[in-house]
Amino acid sequence: MDSDPQAWWEGEPRAKVTEAQLKELRTALRPLLGVRLNVLNLPRAVLSAFEPSQVGTIVGTLVDACLPQLQLVVDDPTPLKKVGLAKHAGILKDREGYPDFTHKATGTRLELKGLYVNPTEIKMKRPTTEREPSARLTQKVTVKNVDSARDVLLVLAYQLREQPNDLFAPQIIDFDVFPMIECIEARDRRLLKSGRWFGDFETPVILSHIGRKKLMAGLALDKSAYGRKENEARDYNEDTNFGKLHRIPHPGLRGFLRKHRIPVEESRESREVLSEEGSPEK
Numbered sequence: 001m002d003s004d005p006q007a008w009w010e011g012e013p014r015a016k017v018t019e020a021q022l023k024e025l026r027t028a029l030r031p032l033l034g035v036r037l038n039v040l041n042l043p044r045a046v047l048s049a050f051e052p053s054q055v056g057t058i059v060g061t062l063v064d065a066c067l068p069q070l071q072l073v074v075d076d077p078t079p080l081k082k083v084g085l086a087k088h089a090g091i092l093k094d095r096e097g098y099p100d101f102t103h104k105a106t107g108t109r110l111e112l113k114g115l116y117v118n119p120t121e122i123k124m125k126r127p128t129t130e131r132e133p134s135a136r137l138t139q140k141v142t143v144k145n146v147d148s149a150r151d152v153l154l155v156l157a158y159q160l161r162e163q164p165n166d167l168f169a170p171q172i173i174d175f176d177v178f179p180m181i182e183c184i185e186a187r188d189r190r191l192l193k194s195g196r197w198f199g200d201f202e203t204p205v206i207l208s209h210i211g212r213k214k215l216m217a218g219l220a221l222d223k224s225a226y227g228r229k230e231n232e233a234r235d236y237n238e239d240t241n242f243g244k245l246h247r248i249p250h251p252g253l254r255g256f257l258r259k260h261r262i263p264v265e266e267s268r269e270s271r272e273v274l275s276e277e278g279s280p281e282k
Contacts, residue, residue, distance in 0.1 A: 015149040017179045021106045025177050031082045032172050038075050039066050041167040051125045052118040060116045110154045117260045119160040136243040142201040151180035176256045186250040193269035204242040211235035249273040
């Protein structure tokens, strides 16, 4: 049986992480700024031969794999001890377990996502189109496992910065935190503008080209199954871009991405969600 995500956000109000908790958390996490990740050191000459998107894929893959074990890939783990983050139960045995960290002082749980910011100190090949960030809140994070009163999305912005010997390494340059329940609610509201969930919050799908044509013609849509590719001729296809951070219509998250010149989605679906929530963007 398909789930109806709208049912839970229109039901009884849920407790949310408070602004006081978020403020305290931001203060506690400040020592992360400037932390260098020693997982990768790239020579300037090598970087100049690549496009930022190519390097972003390499760096992003390595950093994403290392973030849950952050204290193991930094030159000095002292700042991490100061912020009070601890691994959440299950991370050692399952890296994809949710969430990544706990913060005892604020009583919050944190899911960590890395945001790759193009370097500015290196002359690199410039593509004609902007790179699309890959960080996302996948379908593994839903109302079923999010604790609305405790869970927070932590986004760490990192950039290749110059180190001794003309090498460049990823360095944390900024961060922010957002209530997780607000982010997944915005994500799912956007989904319902052109798609639906199959199963019990298992697979997010969007209308295929065939499905859109049938909808415009006033024909009934087949909701019994979905496809993975257009050539399967289903009315719905799996949403392969589901949960990407720049596609989530959450004002605070969009503002953080724009701060680092990451283009955010300006689709009809995203604008409608923002309008319905009464969240005009600055």
